[in-house]
Amino acid sequence: MTEEIDKALARKYEAGFVSAIESETFPPGLDEEVIRKISAMKNEPQWMLDWRLKAFAAWQEMETPDWAHLNFPVINYQDISYYSAPKSMADKPKSLDEVDPELLRTYEKLGIPLIEQQMLAGIAVDAVFDSVSVVTTFRDKLEEAGVIFCPISEAVHKYPELVKKYLGSVVPQKDNYFAALNCAVFTDGSFVYIPKGVRCPMELSTYFRINEQNTGQFERTLIVADEGSYVSYLEGCTAPQRDENQLHAAVVELVAMDNAEIKYSTVQNWYPGDEEGRGGIYNFVTKRGICHTNAKISWTQVETGSAITWKYPSCVLKGDNSVGEFYSVALTRGKQQADTGTKMIHLGKNTRSTIISKGISAGRSNNAYRGLVRMNPGADKARNFTQCDSLLIGDQCGAHTFPYVESRNPSAIVEHEATTSKVSDDQLFLCQQRGLDPEKAVSMIVNGFCKEVFKELPMEFAVEAGKLLEISLEGSVG
Amino acid sequence: MSFWLDQALAQAELSNDCLAEHRAKSLEALRATPWPTRKTEAWRYTPLLSLDNSVIDEPNDNIDYPGSPEGVELIELFFVNGKLQSNINVAVEGLTIASLDNLNDEQQAVAKTVCQSAKPSRHLFGMVNDVLAKQGVLISVADGSDIKPIIRLVHLQNGGQSHVRHLIKLGQGAKVSVIEEYRGEQSFVATSFSEFDLGDDAVLNHYRFGLQTGAAKALAGCHFNLANRSQMHSTLVSFGSVLSRLDVDINHAGEHALATQNAIYLLADKELFDLHSNVEHMQPHGTTEENVRGIIGDSAKAVFNGRIHIHRYAQKTLAELNNRNLLLTPKAEINTKPELEIYADDVKCAHGATVAELDNKALYYLRSRGVSEQDARIMLNFGFINELIEQMPAEPLCEWLQGELRTRFGDLRTQLSVEG
Numbered sequence: 001m002t003e004e005i006d007k008a009l010a011r012k013y014e015a016g017f018v019s020a021i022e023s024e025t026f027p028p029g030l031d032e033e034v035i036r037k038i039s040a041m042k043n044e045p046q047w048m049l050d051w052r053l054k055a056f057a058a059w060q061e062m063e064t065p066d067w068a069h070l071n072f073p074v075i076n077y078q079d080i081s082y083y084s085a086p087k088s089m090a091d092k093p094k095s096l097d098e099v100d101p102e103l104l105r106t107y108e109k110l111g112i113p114l115i116e117q118q119m120l121a122g123i124a125v126d127a128v129f130d131s132v133s134v135v136t137t138f139r140d141k142l143e144e145a146g147v148i149f150c151p152i153s154e155a156v157h158k159y160p161e162l163v164k165k166y167l168g169s170v171v172p173q174k175d176n177y178f179a180a181l182n183c184a185v186f187t188d189g190s191f192v193y194i195p196k197g198v199r200c201p202m203e204l205s206t207y208f209r210i211n212e213q214n215t216g217q218f219e220r221t222l223i224v225a226d227e228g229s230y231v232s233y234l235e236g237c238t239a240p241q242r243d244e245n246q247l248h249a250a251v252v253e254l255v256a257m258d259n260a261e262i263k264y265s266t267v268q269n270w271y272p273g274d275e276e277g278r279g280g281i282y283n284f285v286t287k288r289g290i291c292h293t294n295a296k297i298s299w300t301q302v303e304t305g306s307a308i309t310w311k312y313p314s315c316v317l318k319g320d321n322s323v324g325e326f327y328s329v330a331l332t333r334g335k336q337q338a339d340t341g342t343k344m345i346h347l348g349k350n351t352r353s354t355i356i357s358k359g360i361s362a363g364r365s366n367n368a369y370r371g372l373v374r375m376n377p378g379a380d381k382a383r384n385f386t387q388c389d390s391l392l393i394g395d396q397c398g399a400h401t402f403p404y405v406e407s408r409n410p411s412a413i414v415e416h417e418a419t420t421s422k423v424s425d426d427q428l429f430l431c432q433q434r435g436l437d438p439e440k441a442v443s444m445i446v447n448g449f450c451k452e453v454f455k456e457l458p459m460e461f462a463v464e465a466g467k468l469l470e471i472s473l474e475g476s477v478g
Numbered sequence: 479m480s481f482w483l484d485q486a487l488a489q490a491e492l493s494n495d496c497l498a499e500h501r502a503k504s505l506e507a508l509r510a511t512p513w514p515t516r517k518t519e520a521w522r523y524t525p526l527l528s529l530d531n532s533v534i535d536e537p538n539d540n541i542d543y544p545g546s547p548e549g550v551e552l553i554e555l556f557f558v559n560g561k562l563q564s565n566i567n568v569a570v571e572g573l574t575i576a577s578l579d580n581l582n583d584e585q586q587a588v589a590k591t592v593c594q595s596a597k598p599s600r601h602l603f604g605m606v607n608d609v610l611a612k613q614g615v616l617i618s619v620a621d622g623s624d625i626k627p628i629i630r631l632v633h634l635q636n637g638g639q640s641h642v643r644h645l646i647k648l649g650q651g652a653k654v655s656v657i658e659e660y661r662g663e664q665s666f667v668a669t670s671f672s673e674f675d676l677g678d679d680a681v682l683n684h685y686r687f688g689l690q691t692g693a694a695k696a697l698a699g700c701h702f703n704l705a706n707r708s709q710m711h712s713t714l715v716s717f718g719s720v721l722s723r724l725d726v727d728i729n730h731a732g733e734h735a736l737a738t739q740n741a742i743y744l745l746a747d748k749e750l751f752d753l754h755s756n757v758e759h760m761q762p763h764g765t766t767e768e769n770v771r772g773i774i775g776d777s778a779k780a781v782f783n784g785r786i787h788i789h790r791y792a793q794k795t796l797a798e799l800n801n802r803n804l805l806l807t808p809k810a811e812i813n814t815k816p817e818l819e820i821y822a823d824d825v826k827c828a829h830g831a832t833v834a835e836l837d838n839k840a841l842y843y844l845r846s847r848g849v850s851e852q853d854a855r856i857m858l859n860f861g862f863i864n865e866l867i868e869q870m871p872a873e874p875l876c877e878w879l880q881g882e883l884r885t886r887f888g889d890l891r892t893q894l895s896v897e898g
Binding site (some may be wrong): 377394401407414417 | 812818
């Protein structure tokens with residue numbers, strides 16, 4: 001048994017490989033000049049550059065937040081390179097044939113349905129390879145429906161009015177340390193606009209991938225669902241193996257106008273570092289959505305990667321009758337640390353929110369749920385239900401829960417429940433009695449534990465998520 | 479640093495008693511600790527401005543003594559404006575009570591071990607109290623003694639500043655019940671801390687009635703250190719005031735220890751009450767059960783932070799914490815945060831927190847049976863609290879306390895009926 005465990009523990013990161021593609025990369029360092037260069041590389045208009053510089057000025061005044069239950073060395077922001085583009089992008093490929101075949105092979109290894117598979121999977125993929133969006137597909141089909149789905153750098157040129165109006169409207173430049181940094185140096189990301197009354201004909205998906213050594217990845221996503229529209233957006237990522245810690249500070253903003261609905265699903269599998277916790281991605285993400293009247297935003301996330309996860313997808317329930325949901329599975333093993341959760345800010349009447357969080361800790365990892373539910377005085381008859389469960393596998397890990405409940409409305413109802421336990425001996429016994437080996441049994445029990453969240457994921461993600469958990473748990477049992 | 483603290487420290491007399499060493503240490507730590515701001519996690523919802531900004535009333539001897547619970551044998555000690563007023567003449571076998579300023583050698587040795595045995599240094603006002611407290615008693619219960627009378631420590635204050643520290647030591651298998659009672663509504667500052675050190679198999683029944691209200695600025699703490707198989711049952715009843723904060727720390731320093739804690743708070747006007755509870759499970763097989771309930775009326779604000787920390791070695795721990803709140807008016811506010819920090823895998827832990835108004839179904843049930851809405855609301859609110867009161871081990875105390883609470887409910891009566 002121990003031998004097997006050792007073998008499994010020594011298992012290498014499956015998605016760990018570096019594609020040999022020439023890249024144009026800035027030397028490490030961060031100052032106003034770098035921001036001007038990023039902006040110039042992208043031919044950005046003056047207002048965009050000013051916006052970035054304002055954020056940078058704010059960022060310099062801010063301090064790294066230290067309230068999270070995380071332990072990591074001080075990040076030297078001057079050691080990071082802030083721009084990297086695959087070189088073959090210089091003469092923009094017009095079709096897939098022109099794309100660097102090495103790049104395509106990388107995607108194939110990751111199993112992204114980029115060519116024919118796209119049609120079958122019904123997914124339009126805006127693949128982000130390092131910092132520049134390489135291929136955007138299905139654009140025509142989406143255009144037919146009036147849906148805009150393009151790299152945000154392109155949106156800045158093509159739809160400046162929309163970008164100007166909504167960029168920073170949910171997560172302002174000074175929101176927090178990492179958001180401010182992102183505002184200053186973001187390189188690319190996705191922009192989605194769903195017009196009034198349109199139900200987006202397919203699920204939109206972006207595959208992120210960090211590829212360049214020492215390159216921070218600063219994604220910026222903005223999704224606007226106009227009145228009465230619907231969109232489901234998938235975000236998933238894996239990253240190649242390397243030794244140095246990489247910084248990832250993304251910002252995602254969602255705007256759901258009256259009666260609109262946005263469903264945002266994430267599978268996150270960045271490189272978590274080796275057994276000693278060396279390497280691995282530092283993931284500091286700000287995700288927030290604003291719901292207007294009768295709107296709904298639903299966040300679903302499966303977090304299995306990254307050395308450090310700092311992530312709180314939130315909903316501001318501004319309009320009456322709006323709904324916020326957060327479903328999360330966070331699994332940590334090795335020396336991973338996760339501090340993740342959500343904020344539900346109830347402003348409008350009859351607003352409702354549901355939080356289901358499942359944390360699984362194995363190895364020597366630490367997994368914390370941190371959440372805030374706030375009922376403002378105007379949130380008459382608002383309702384929140386929160387359920388946080390933690391599962392501990394092994395006696396060297398930690399599971400923590402830090403829920404903040406703030407209520408200033410007597411008619412609002414807030415319920416919070418949390419439990420922590422290990423995998424039940426009874427359940428294990430039952431499974432083993434029926435011939436399952438302990439590892440399979442644990443995997444099955446854990447999958448059951450997470451079922452409530454998995455069922456919220458789109459089909460293909462649910463399958464991937466289940467598999468991810470299974471792989472991640474290998475060697476953690478015994 | 480705060481103006482108040484600077485002044486308080488400037489007035490501190492450096493006496494050379496047995497706790498001098500502790501004082502010096504705390505003073506050093508205190509000087510190195512920044513004064514809390516809104517960004518300090520432990521003081522996020524509780525501003526300390528009133529310490530610096532309010533005029534403190536002059537203390538006087540014009541004090542109303544509260545009635546005593548009937549039908550129960552008591553040993554009563556009264557502290558008025560921070561000074562012990564009663565004679566300590568206790569002739570109960572196995573029980574020693576001595577004033578902190580008058581300890582013999584043996585008692586000094588006990589005091590030294592009990593003082594700071596449980597209190598984590600991170601609590602700011604605990605350190606302030608360390609430095610400034612000269613008054614208080616040492617209660618020591620000999621091994622195997624079962625003390626029948628309940629020890630009631632009554633603290634009355636109508637002005638000035640008081641700093642009181644009690645040290646209670648229970649020997650192996652000792653049993654004792656202690657009531658701490660605090661009253662006053664004038665503008666004064668009181669830091670009141672007590673430390674309980676339980677020996678193996680000891681049993682402590684603890685009651686803390688923090689009934690200070692109005693302009694009182696009350697900063698308090700109760701710290702418990704549990705040895706093998708020891709048990710503590712604590713009931714906390716608190717009203718709010720302009721500034722009222724209680725830190726409860728329970729350390730499971732021995733195996734198989736049991737801690738139960740029932741806490742209630744009833745707030746009206748613009749009162750604030752902040753309860754921070756922290757349970758450290760450092761040894762295996764510990765059990766903790768905490769039930770905290772609050773009713774918040776007018777534009778009062780309640781803060782609850784309940785942390786359960788299970789150390790790596792504390793396998794087989796069972797810990798449960800429950801916080802339920804009723805908000806009576808649109809201006810009332812509750813901020814609650816039950817925290818779990820767990821490093822051992824073979825444990826069962828749960829916590830829950832709810833905030834709501836009264837259950838409409840229950841109201842409907844009562845009204846269907848001819849109870850007026852006002853009475854039904856009062857009944858249900860009282861029942862919500864009373865459930866915990868009735869679990870108190872000493873029945874005569876329940877009756878006495880229910881009387882006290884009825885007066886408080888009288889204050890809340892109009893809201894219970896009109897706005898609730």
